């Protein structure tokens with residue numbers, strides 16, 4: 280049986296529409312609920328995809344221990360990279376600014392590239408990219424060795440299409456990857472999300488990869504590496520793919 284209020288609403292006709300709003304928008308939730316019927320539907324639009332797979336699913340098998348020792352050997356030899364990290368205050372080591380040809384110098388990185396090419400092609404398919412006559416091609420690939428207490432602040436990867444990381448050493452306490460809702464800059468007066476909101480409705484999402492996993496995302500997706508709380512190094516190899 281309708282409440283007196285509902286009868287009142289019914290008899291007095293529709294609430295005056297607000298320009299640009301559906302009739303039930305702008306009402307308190309309990310009042311809005313009275314307008315809903317069992318046929319309401321909600322779609323998810325403009326979905327942001329995060330790809331996760333074992334590196335071994337595609338391409339040549341890569342031994343994580345060998346990849347780890349290669350990362351350390353390269354870091355030890357790369358004086359230009361060490362100097363850059365020192366100057367820039369980068370915690371630990373990255374080859375990002377010093378070595379641009381790892382897959383050509385080291386066979387294990389050539390194998391890694393071969394595997395990543397296949398993962399990126401699979402992800403591009405999932406994203407329904409129409410690449411025309413072009414293809415996605417590796418643009419950069421670099422090592423990150425993040426010691427205890429090291430962080431990597433929030434950033435995007437400009438000029439690329441697909442970015443990602445494969446995980447070489449993830450000791451207990453090593454930070455997850457933190458991803459941010461790409462619409463954050465447009466939230467304006469939106470209320471925060473409930474703490475128990477579903478993962479696809481959270482403003483920040485944490486992805487916790489295992490050694491040997493590869494994560495891929497579109498390069499515009501803002502992300503960061505929170506503080507490494509492990510005493511041991513968190514080691515990863517990151518990369519960008521461009522459309523050529």
Ligand SMILES: [Fe+2]
Nearest residue numbers: 434436502517
């Ligand atoms: Fe990144």
